[in-house]
Amino acid sequence: xxxxxxxxxxxxxxxxxxxxxxxxxxxxxxxxxxxxxxxxxxxxxxxxxxxxxxxxxxxxxxxxxxxxxxxxxxxxxxxxxxxxxxxxxxxxxxxxxxxxxxxxxxxxxxxxxxxxxxxxxxxxxxxxxxxxxxxxxxxxxxxxxxxxxxxxxxxxxxxxxxxxxxxxxxxxxxxxxxxxxxxxxxxxxxxxxxxxxxxxxxxxxxxxxxxxxxxxxxxxxxxxxxxxxxxxxxxxxxxxxxxxxxxxxxxxxxxxxxxxxxxxxxxxxxxxxxxxxxxxxxxxxxxxxxxxxxxxxxxxxxxxxxxxxxxxx
Amino acid sequence: xxxxxxxxxxxxxxxxxxxxxxxxxxxxxxxxxxxxxxxxxxxxxxxxxxxxxxxxxxxxxxxxxxxxxxxxxxxxxxxxxxxxxxxxxxxxxxxxxxxxxxxxxxxxxxxxxxxxxxxxxxxxxxxxxxxxxxxxxxxxxxxxxxxxxxxxxxxxxxxxxxxxxxxxxxxxxxxxxxxxxxxxxxxxxxxxx
Amino acid sequence: xxxxxxxxxxxxxxxxxxxxxxxxxxxxxxxxxxxxxxxxxxxxxxxxxxxxxxxxxxxxxxxxxxxxxxxxxxxxxxxxxxxxxxxxxxxxxxxxxxxxxxxxxxxxxxxxxxxxxxxxxxxxxxxxxxxxxxxxxxxxxxxxxxxxxxxxxxxxxxxxxxxxxxxxxxxxxxxxxxxxxxxxxxxxxxxxxxxxxxxxxxxxxxxxxxxxxxxxxxxxxxxxxxxxxxxxxxxxxxxxxxxxxxxxxxxxxxxxxxxxxxxxxxxxxxxxxxxxxxxxxxxxxxxxxxxxxxxxxxxxxxxxxxxxxxxxxxxxxxxxxxxxxxxxxxxxxxxxxxxxxxxxxxxxxxxxxxxxxxxxxxxxxx
Numbered sequence: 001x002x003x004x005x006x007x008x009x010x011x012x013x014x015x016x017x018x019x020x021x022x023x024x025x026x027x028x029x030x031x032x033x034x035x036x037x038x039x040x041x042x043x044x045x046x047x048x049x050x051x052x053x054x055x056x057x058x059x060x061x062x063x064x065x066x067x068x069x070x071x072x073x074x075x076x077x078x079x080x081x082x083x084x085x086x087x088x089x090x091x092x093x094x095x096x097x098x099x100x101x102x103x104x105x106x107x108x109x110x111x112x113x114x115x116x117x118x119x120x121x122x123x124x125x126x127x128x129x130x131x132x133x134x135x136x137x138x139x140x141x142x143x144x145x146x147x148x149x150x151x152x153x154x155x156x157x158x159x160x161x162x163x164x165x166x167x168x169x170x171x172x173x174x175x176x177x178x179x180x181x182x183x184x185x186x187x188x189x190x191x192x193x194x195x196x197x198x199x200x201x202x203x204x205x206x207x208x209x210x211x212x213x214x215x216x217x218x219x220x221x222x223x224x225x226x227x228x229x230x231x232x233x234x235x236x237x238x239x240x241x242x243x244x245x246x247x248x249x250x251x252x253x254x255x256x257x258x259x260x261x262x263x264x265x266x267x268x269x270x271x272x273x274x275x276x277x278x279x280x281x282x283x284x285x286x287x288x289x290x291x292x293x294x295x296x297x298x299x300x301x302x303x304x305x306x307x308x309x310x311x312x313x
Numbered sequence: 314x315x316x317x318x319x320x321x322x323x324x325x326x327x328x329x330x331x332x333x334x335x336x337x338x339x340x341x342x343x344x345x346x347x348x349x350x351x352x353x354x355x356x357x358x359x360x361x362x363x364x365x366x367x368x369x370x371x372x373x374x375x376x377x378x379x380x381x382x383x384x385x386x387x388x389x390x391x392x393x394x395x396x397x398x399x400x401x402x403x404x405x406x407x408x409x410x411x412x413x414x415x416x417x418x419x420x421x422x423x424x425x426x427x428x429x430x431x432x433x434x435x436x437x438x439x440x441x442x443x444x445x446x447x448x449x450x451x452x453x454x455x456x457x458x459x460x461x462x463x464x465x466x467x468x469x470x471x472x473x474x475x476x477x478x479x480x481x482x483x484x485x486x487x488x489x490x491x492x493x494x495x496x497x498x499x500x501x502x503x504x505x506x
Numbered sequence: 507x508x509x510x511x512x513x514x515x516x517x518x519x520x521x522x523x524x525x526x527x528x529x530x531x532x533x534x535x536x537x538x539x540x541x542x543x544x545x546x547x548x549x550x551x552x553x554x555x556x557x558x559x560x561x562x563x564x565x566x567x568x569x570x571x572x573x574x575x576x577x578x579x580x581x582x583x584x585x586x587x588x589x590x591x592x593x594x595x596x597x598x599x600x601x602x603x604x605x606x607x608x609x610x611x612x613x614x615x616x617x618x619x620x621x622x623x624x625x626x627x628x629x630x631x632x633x634x635x636x637x638x639x640x641x642x643x644x645x646x647x648x649x650x651x652x653x654x655x656x657x658x659x660x661x662x663x664x665x666x667x668x669x670x671x672x673x674x675x676x677x678x679x680x681x682x683x684x685x686x687x688x689x690x691x692x693x694x695x696x697x698x699x700x701x702x703x704x705x706x707x708x709x710x711x712x713x714x715x716x717x718x719x720x721x722x723x724x725x726x727x728x729x730x731x732x733x734x735x736x737x738x739x740x741x742x743x744x745x746x747x748x749x750x751x752x753x754x755x756x757x758x759x760x761x762x763x764x765x766x767x768x769x770x771x772x773x774x775x776x777x778x779x780x781x782x783x784x785x786x787x788x789x790x791x792x793x794x795x796x797x798x799x800x801x802x803x804x805x806x807x808x809x810x811x812x813x814x815x816x817x818x819x820x821x822x823x824x825x826x827x828x829x830x831x832x833x834x835x836x837x838x839x840x841x842x843x844x845x846x847x848x849x850x851x852x853x854x855x856x857x858x859x860x861x862x863x864x865x866x867x868x869x870x871x872x
Contacts, residue, residue, distance in 0.1 A: 029314035049498030056700035066837030190852030
């Protein structure tokens with residue numbers, strides 16, 4: 001990669017006006033300066049052009065700690081505009097502390113409207129889940145990714161994993177899964193299950209449960225993934241082949257809930273959180289996707305808070 | 314957000330949309346500069362700055378696109394083979410596409426981004442039906458014909474050859490003076506009758 | 507019903523900020539000013555500047571106050587602020603031998619041109635807890651300082667320039683020649699591009715210069731103790747002020763726009779060369795502020811990573827550079843506190859299936 005120095009030493013770059021501090025010491029729109037946004041935007045295009053391929057980018061430090069969503073945040077901030085409606089979830093929940101914190105920051109630097117209703121959102125930033133409601137073509141789903149490299153399970157060196165992707169040499173991953181089956185009669189990989197994208201690139205879908213992988217395959221929306229600390233962006237466009245690694249005689253399996261239903265809304269077809277009742281030690285189960293659960297409850301006639309949509313001037 | 318930031322954000326969303334749904338026509342929201350190259354300028358302002366190199370492949374130097382982009386963005390001028398962005402200001406690369414960089418096996422993303430600046434569409438638009446596009450972003454196994462007419466079929470054939478060694482390759486935008494854009498990433502499989 | 511509602515995230519965050527305020531400022535003692543921190547806790551401020559990668563002593567002191575003394579947090583706050591600052595340009599290269607020195611020593615030679623200048627160092631103090639500092643009298647301390655300044659007026663001034671010790675070795679042909687080759691030519695900017703390995707030396711030095719002191723110390727220590735082969739001798743250690751030259755974009759002339767306090771360490775290690783005579787090789791360390799531990803660790807790691815096949819983690823460039831950034835390591839370490847119950851549910855599912863498959867349900871595996 002060519003160095004990013006100005007071509008004439010000592011002369012400010014032609015775009016230097018972009019980088020002057022905004023009047024009154026306030027932050028730029030969406031916090032990132034135009035140069036940072038442009039770099040991220042260029043990288044996103046390349047990621048979309050090569051589905052599943054990790055594209056390195058100049059990740060910026062954010063006021064939120066590394067490991068806490070700075071990657072997803074940089075994508076959101078580079079894409080967002082005043083007409084967008086943003087939803088942020090963590091483990092499927094809109095009001096988890098991490099989601100609330102991120103929403104607070106984004107609304108502070110953009111004034112954009114936020115919602116808990118999946119159908120009303122134009123951009124959704126998520127940690128570890130895909131919403132249960134099917135996404136629409138105009139929507140963008142942005143995944144927070146801790147470790148973008150699917151081969152990290154079998155190889156710690158980035159140099160080596162880069163070579164493996166270049167040569168489509170995924171034999172060590174296949175071997176790992178095969179050894180699992182031999183040892184445990186099961187594939188022990190839970191979330192972060194490796195998938196093959198566009199029949200070419202092995203990809204880490206981020207720590208979403210296996211339950212959610214089918215939603216990546218031939219979807220309607222654009223899926224963008226970003227690891228801020230590891231500095232990688234990757235993408236799955238709509239209508240793209242996404243297949244979890246699986247053997248002919250040992251099929252890929254999703255999590256089983258043994259026919260259990262959500263204790264709040266009664267759904268039988270969603271990913272459930274297991275909750276320990278602290279009084280009795282009993283287990284109850286509820287939808288991980290809290291917004292979906294609320295909608296289902298209301299459509300059953302139960303009175304509960306409506307989905308929030310706050311416009312912030 | 315200031316006016317140019319706003320314009321870049323909106324135009325970028327259109328560009329991302331067009332590359333994620335290849336073969337479809339999307340419209341840039343907000344053009345920049347003077348027609349007929351205001352659409353190309355809008356793309357340049359959106360994506361280029363002093364961190365990248367570009368080349369305008371333009372046999373008649375009458376257009377002035379090269380100078381306009383350099384002044385507006387601060388991007389470095391490079392030869393075609395080294396440029397990150399190549400503008401074919403006459404809508405036809407005349408084989409130039411084959412010289413653009415395609416990336417290295419460990420860094421395929423280094424492949425160039427091409428911008429074809431097309432004139433207004435010609436009268437005969439049937440040529441596009443000789444081309445079939447399939448792959449990521451395109452629903453259905455039988456795919457679609459490119460929605461934008463007036464692109465020389467030879468260009469599709471050249472792109473097919475250049476992008477044959479996926480994931481190495483180039484990614485293209487075709488743009489019209491009225492702001493219509495069609496994206497063609499290297500992941501799109503092209504077939505020509 | 508036993509369902510525990512997980513609502514109220516926003517309120518919980520607000521309350522946590524209020525509780526932190528009470529912890530920091532709810533006591534009876536007078537509130538610290540950033541000025542006090544900058545002047546009296548200067549090692550902390552220098553460490554925060556170095557790891558925050560922004561030379562701004564007042565802001566580093568403010569960040570340290572805001573973080574209630576957590577240097578990881580303070581460096582993080584400074585880095586985050588750095589992101590918002592415009593990139594105006596690049597300085598001209600600086601020759602460090604023009605440093606306005608406040609401390610300068612060499613372990614390689616008993617005496618050196620210009621002399622061994624101990625300067626302000628705690629190195630030779632006895633580490634006995636000084637109870638007199640509990641009731642330090644401002645008047646008496648200021649009197650002591652006035653007395654000291656009167657005495658120093660009668661001493662000879664320091665020389666303006668101190669020649670570099672390594673230059674002497676270079677002139678004798680005892681140092682390996684260093685030439686930039688291929689990728690090493692020109693500067694990369696690690697804040698604009700992701701690192702890829704093998705990384706050029708400019709990227710290596712930048713990463714180390716902003717690295718976290720404790721992490722770098724542990725890695726360098728491992729090498730010094732034997733997980734590696736550097737066996738360092740400090741050729742020269744300097745602490746002083748470097749002027750920052752910048753080319754005026756209008757007039758074209760180079761002007762000094764300020765001074766930065768830096769610590770520089772040059773470490774000499776023996777190198778067995780494949781062909782030709784054996785020569786010494788050099789490891790280089792430079793960081794913002796007065797931080798000798800970091801500069802020495804940096805020089806040792808710089809040397810350790812420049813060899814051939816790594817025989818230990820401290821010699822593996824990818825291992826070292828990936829793990830020395832304090833903002834990244836601290837962030838990731840602490841991110842495990844975030845909810846992980848969805849992925850844990852997935853793991854539970856796997857384990858239960860395995861146990862079910864092997865005929866064991868909910869009992870200990872033998």
